[in-house]
Amino acid sequence: MPKPAVVVENLVKHYGKQRAIDGINFDVAGGICFGSLGPNGAGKTTLIRILTGLIQPTQGRAWVAGFDVSQGPDAVRRAIGVVSQAMTTDLDLTARENLDIYARYYGVSYKERRRRIEALLERVGLTARANDLVASYSGGMRRRLEIARGLIHKPSILFLDEPTIGLDPQSRRVVWELLAQFRQDEQLTIFLTTHYMDEADFLCERIAIIDTGKIVVMDTPSELKKGIPGGNIVEIVLAQDQSLTEDRRLDTLISKLSSRPFVQQVIQKEGGALTDSIRLQVYVTNGPEAIPILMGMVQDEGFGLQSIGLMRPSLEDVFIHYTGRSIRAEEGQKVNFFIGAGVPRRMGG
Ligand SMILES: Nc1ncnc2c1ncn2[C@@H]1O[C@H](COP(=O)(O)OP(=O)(O)O)[C@@H](O)[C@H]1O
Ligand SMILES: [Mg+2]
Structure with missing residues (x-):
């Protein structure tokens, strides 16, 4: 049996008294798109930050691509790509330069870099604008570039935190299609967080609905919908x-x-x-x-x-059924457009 791409055991993260992650367990099978769906403040970003090695859990363990995330993040980071909630591509550089800097940080060879950058630019539809400064890009273009950047070193798992937050409906759709296509072509496992029900429904084979740091329920979208009393x-x-x-x-x-x-x-x-x-x-x-x-x-x-x-029933109804609240009431958070600062720290070794 293939190893799961992600294993999470009894994970807990406290910020002072705040229990951002409150004891969660799950596996993500390799090759699927897994979604963590929940309202603002549910603990989604905290979870993704633990899994991508940015912060340490208070308790519990997690393995990503077979590596224990608490045993030094470098091995994990080589195996994963990350698209964070805030936009982090460098506005003062062109798309091509943004990709090139990342590829160098990951130690991608010159030849491979050139091939990979051109192929990815083409795939995300930015070839014609590749030499323009990212400052001139729309939010949707910038997000597409960040997905390309996340894939530059051929990771096996791509983590995305709220990939379409703040985008217009048409750009969201483009990002969805892109992710579905990449997943198929690159045999990627995708782990995403979202507070959009339609996004989880469109992209994910398996969804963990999370609320106040706990998994409320986890299943395929259709089983989740079947599992609640219909017609209410x-x-x-x-x-x-x-x-x-x-x-x-x-x-x-x-x-x-x-x-x-x-x-x-x-x-x-x-x-x-x-x-x-x-x-x-x-x-x-x-x-x-x-x-x-x-x-x-x-x-x-x-x-x-x-x-x-x-x-x-929709996934919204599933959320209401299990939590007694609407997920939509929590909408309205904004995406941060960070200026510059898009470069990761140099890989160890
Ligand atoms: N660095 C931090 N310090 C203190 N509290 C935090 C910090 N980051 C997140 N939290 C709190 O932890 C909870 C979960 O936050 P977060 O993981 O960002 O949720 P989500 O991404 O689902 O909106 C929230 O109550 C949030 O206020
Ligand atoms: Mg978040």
Whole structure:
């Protein structure tokens, strides 16, 4: 049986009294894309920093590519590529220069360097801009360059911390396709963290949902969705109506819905591009039983109903099911665009 790419045993990390990682265990099989999905503050960056040798755990052990991460990080670092949450490519250098500096640090030979840099630039779609300063790049271009940089020394495992945070939807999609392709072509294991459900769903074969430093549940995306009671989210679309401009009435409806014991949460959604209808998602303990009651409540508050029905579970629902909270409420963190400082310390030896 092939060795797992990552093994984590009873891992704990405290920052003072803060338990950032609170006793976690898992293996990542070689060749898969593994996602650690959780809200802001869950411990994702801390976990990735331990696995990539940047910080030491308080307790427990971890092996990456067969190396114990606490026994000197150099062996581990040669086997892995890292794309950190903050953008760290050097703005004052061109894309080609950024890649060349990294390749030199990793001791890639001149011949191999030239071949590898050109191939990677091509793969991430930056050949035409390779001699432009990174300062002139968009966030998406810079992220693509950082992925190329992470792969410059042909690592077997690529770690990415929130790879598409702060990118527009189209650039996120490009990064996803790129990662899926690299994984296949380079026989990479990918370990990523994300707070985007759609990202984990698109890229990962296996997902550990983490919250407050603990693994809440871990499985394939489809098993995670199958594992929660289906049909417990009722979507209500309110009929378009002039009087709906009265926000106060909507607030009353939402608070009345929320106060029912079988209602866990009410989320108001944007109506969508072509309509200005109001959509509510009501998380309930039993969808089919809740529908007639909710219908009555909507009508009692004087709203017309355009539609009401059960939704298929998403990873968001899986998170809510296990934690009682929405992951989205935690969104809104920003990516840091660090200036310069993109070079790792020289490898030992
Ligand atoms: N260097 C640090 N010192 C003190 N607390 C920290 C430090 N880094 C992270 N934390 C805390 O540990 C918890 C987990 O943080 P982090 O690993 O960054 O989570 P995530 O990446 O999932 O948002 C948070 O409560 C955070 O405030
Ligand atoms: Mg983080």
